[in-house]
Amino acid sequence: MTKMKKDISLQGEIRRGQFIVTITVLLTCGFALVFSNWLISIRSANRTAQATASILSRNLVAPLLFRDLKEAQKTLSSLEDHPSFRGCLVLDLSNNIIAKFPDALPPTETIQKNWPEYDIQDHGERLARLILIPRREILAQDVLQYAVVILAVLLIAYFISLFASRATKDKIDGQIKNILQTTRAIRQQSNYTLRVQSATLHRENIAEIQALANDFNGMLATIETRDREIAGMNSGLEAIVEQRTAELREAQVSLVQSSRLSALGEMSASLAHEINNPLAIIDGKARMIKKSLQSMSACPADVIPGIERIESMADRIAKIIRGLRTMSRDGSGDPFEKVKLQSILNDALDLSSAKMKTRGIEVEVEPFDSEIMLDCRATQIGQVLLNLLNNAGDAIEKLSEKWVKVGIQLADARVVIAITDSGPGIPEEIRAKLMQPFFTTKAVGKGTGLGLSISRKIVEAHGGTFEIDASAKNTRFVIKLPLQRV
Amino acid sequence: MKFKKLKLERIVGYGSILLLLSLLAFADTSEPVDEKLLLSAFTFNVTKFVSWNQREGMKKSDAVIHIGVFQNPALLSTLQKITSGKLIDAHPVAVVSIETKALNPASMPEAVVLIPESGNLSKEVPKKLRGCKCLLITNGESTDQFGSVINFYSEDSHLRFTIDMEQAKIEGLELSSQLLKLGKIL
Ligand SMILES: Nc1ncnc2c1ncn2[C@@H]1O[C@H](COP(=O)(O)OP(=O)(O)OP(=O)(O)O)[C@@H](O)[C@H]1O
Ligand SMILES: [Mg+2]
Numbered sequence: 240m241t242k243m244k245k246d247i248s249l250q251g252e253i254r255r256g257q258f259i260v261t262i263t264v265l266l267t268c269g270f271a272l273v274f275s276n277w278l279i280s281i282r283s284a285n286r287t288a289q290a291t292a293s294i295l296s297r298n299l300v301a302p303l304l305f306r307d308l309k310e311a312q313k314t315l316s317s318l319e320d321h322p323s324f325r326g327c328l329v330l331d332l333s334n335n336i337i338a339k340f341p342d343a344l345p346p347t348e349t350i351q352k353n354w355p356e357y358d359i360q361d362h363g364e365r366l367a368r369l370i371l372i373p374r375r376e377i378l379a380q381d382v383l384q385y386a387v388v389i390l391a392v393l394l395i396a397y398f399i400s401l402f403a404s405r406a407t408k409d410k411i412d413g414q415i416k417n418i419l420q421t422t423r424a425i426r427q428q429s430n431y432t433l434r435v436q437s438a439t440l441h442r443e444n445i446a447e448i449q450a451l452a453n454d455f456n457g458m459l460a461t462i463e464t465r466d467r468e469i470a471g472m473n474s475g476l477e478a479i480v481e482q483r484t485a486e487l488r489e490a491q492v493s494l495v496q497s498s499r500l501s502a503l504g505e506m507s508a509s510l511a512h513e514i515n516n517p518l519a520i521i522d523g524k525a526r527m528i529k530k531s532l533q534s535m536s537a538c539p540a541d542v543i544p545g546i547e548r549i550e551s552m553a554d555r556i557a558k559i560i561r562g563l564r565t566m567s568r569d570g571s572g573d574p575f576e577k578v579k580l581q582s583i584l585n586d587a588l589d590l591s592s593a594k595m596k597t598r599g600i601e602v603e604v605e606p607f608d609s610e611i612m613l614d615c616r617a618t619q620i621g622q623v624l625l626n627l628l629n630n631a632g633d634a635i636e637k638l639s640e641k642w643v644k645v646g647i648q649l650a651d652a653r654v655v656i657a658i659t660d661s662g663p664g665i666p667e668e669i670r671a672k673l674m675q676p677f678f679t680t681k682a683v684g685k686g687t688g689l690g691l692s693i694s695r696k697i698v699e700a701h702g703g704t705f706e707i708d709a710s711a712k713n714t715r716f717v718i719k720l721p722l723q724r725v
Numbered sequence: 726m727k728f729k730k731l732k733l734e735r736i737v738g739y740g741s742i743l744l745l746l747s748l749l750a751f752a753d754t755s756e757p758v759d760e761k762l763l764l765s766a767f768t769f770n771v772t773k774f775v776s777w778n779q780r781e782g783m784k785k786s787d788a789v790i791h792i793g794v795f796q797n798p799a800l801l802s803t804l805q806k807i808t809s810g811k812l813i814d815a816h817p818v819a820v821v822s823i824e825t826k827a828l829n830p831a832s833m834p835e836a837v838v839l840i841p842e843s844g845n846l847s848k849e850v851p852k853k854l855r856g857c858k859c860l861l862i863t864n865g866e867s868t869d870q871f872g873s874v875i876n877f878y879s880e881d882s883h884l885r886f887t888i889d890m891e892q893a894k895i896e897g898l899e900l901s902s903q904l905l906k907l908g909k910i911l
Contacts, residue, residue, distance in 0.1 A: 302904035304770040306883065310907055362773065362812065 315340035571617030631660035774904035791834030
């Protein structure tokens with residue numbers, strides 16, 4: 240069985256509704272029109288009948304009174320070609336037909352109840368009855384005319400309703416299409432920032448569709464904010480992970496540092512101990528020899544300076560050993576104390592001087608106020624300076640121009656220590672990475688890549704800053720430390 | 726739409742007369758009709774088609790139309806029966822008897838004088854009636870001498886009448902065109 244496919248689109252629905260309304264209205268109007276016209280035509284027919292009958296009656300009185308049926312018949316023939324009546328009958332008081340028109344009217348034709356009937360009177364006395372026979376064709380014609388008019392009106396109205404339904408459909412379609420386009424775009428792009436725009440096609444939007452669009456927009460807004468919240472939570476999580484990773488790395492760095500330092504410290508302690516005893520003997524014996532030689536008169540002139548040089552060298556070794564012990568200590572637990580900056584710097588310079596000398600590097604300390612006192616953990620600051628000196632030395636080892644300059648200045652209760660070497664500066668692309676732990680350009684086993692990161696950490700722990708001076712022509716590291724502990 | 730609203734009261738009121746009239750007017754000719762009745766009805770009917778209102782002495786609406794019957798008691802009584810209580814254009818109708826002695830043009834009934842069996846009348850009568858200013862109705866073929874306006878005669882067993890227009894003019898009578906259509910104009 241094949242079912243008629245019902246058009247369930249919006250347009251179909253509107254058209255059906257409009258069709259029903261149109262047909263109902265039109266049929267009602269049509270029937271009202273026909274009925275009123277019918278009433279009017281009946282009324283006018285009545286009037287015509289009355290007028291016709293009154294003329295006929297008046298003319299019939301005399302023939303009837305004088306029993307002249309021929310004359311009566313003649314009078315009736317005035318109805319010929321009458322637009323409303325095709326004939327008439329005259330009945331006597333006992334209902335016998337005494338005259339009729341036309342003559343051909345079959346006598347068997349029964350008198351219809353709805354044929355208009357009148358009394359023929361003479362001076363108030365009823366003489367006979369007059370019955371008019373209406374032309375049915377005319378009524379039928381009228382009905383046909385009405386039918387044609389109604390049909391025409393129906394057609395016009397139907398076309399108008401078609402037009403109206405299209406307009407309504409377009410209006411609703413335009414607005415729904417707007418929503419559909421937005422939903423489709425959202426599905427394709429997963430972009431929840433899109434919104435249904437108010438259709439500008441029509442001056443006024445259909446309230447329900449507008450409400451739908453508004454609700455839909457509201458829903459989109461909710462989704463969007465939720466999306467943003469989730470994204471925010473994600474990035475927050477990432478930041479937390481990053482932070483934790485950094486913390487872990489730092490923990491690892493300080494662990495490595497302390498283990499390295501402690502290993503170094505142990506080694507240098509035993510080394511110092513081993514070296515100190517022979518060194519004490521060398522120093523003591525050199526003093527004794529010098530004393531006994533001084534008491535002798537015949538002593539060659541260049542021996543005493545030679546022995547003095549031995550003494551000073553022994554002193555220097557002892558100093559280096561002391562510095563080594565200090566430098567290799569993990570000073571992070573040391574208390575802050577006021578120390579002369581000059582002594583910290585000298586210790587660092589002493590420790591690096593041998594290396595510098597063998598490499599042919601000239602180290603220059605620009606004159607500065609030797610009385611500058613720094614409230615710090617001296618061991619740590621010394622480590623920072625030594626680190627920078629060593630890095631500089633490593634970097635310029637193979638250059639033709641080899642120098643390192645140390646400059647110290649005071650500015651706003653801060654001491655600014657700048658260590659510059661003859662290198663051409665740090666390329667921008669690795670400048671940021673330099674400070675990261677484990678970043679090194681040195682051969683495996685030679686550098687750990689921890690030096691700069693530890694140094695920065697120490698400086699920052701002292702409330703200072705540790706920067707590469709990118710504006711300088713040469714490689715230049717700048718440390719700013721507060722004079723007073725912050 | 727009162728096409729056939731019958732007024733019963735009227736039927737009851739005039740029942741007998743209507744029946745009589747209808748019988749008079751439409752009865753089958755084969756049936757014997759009382760000639761006096763027919764003549765009376767026709768006479769009365771003729772009087773209805775004269776515009777009495779124009780005549781002198783009849784301007785008042787209650788002025789009585791007298792129908793005089795000359796030497797015919799049977800006709801007199803029949804006419805009296807038919808006309809009793811009737812009005813012609815609001816004028817009451819009175820039927821009176823006229824004797825030959827009383828024939829006097831000045832005192833003739835203003836309306837009608839019917840002369841039955843006219844042939845039997847003396848030659849005095851026409852002379853006396855001349856200039857009476859009344860509607861003179863006669864019956865029979867040889868009554869021209871009376872100067873009647875209406876003269877009844879029989880044709881194919883139908884009662885017919887002639888109208889003497891000149892005489893009507895002389896008498897100062899105005900007859901309805903309806904009547905003229907029916908009568909044989911002389
Ligand atoms: N003065 C400088 N000139 C040029 N490059 C430098 C300078 N100082 C440091 N660098 C670069 O920065 C890198 C990191 O230095 P850092 O002190 O952190 O580690 P390292 O010197 O390689 O190893 P470690 O200090 O443990 O021996 C070095 O490998 C080097 O490439
Ligand atoms: Mg280093």
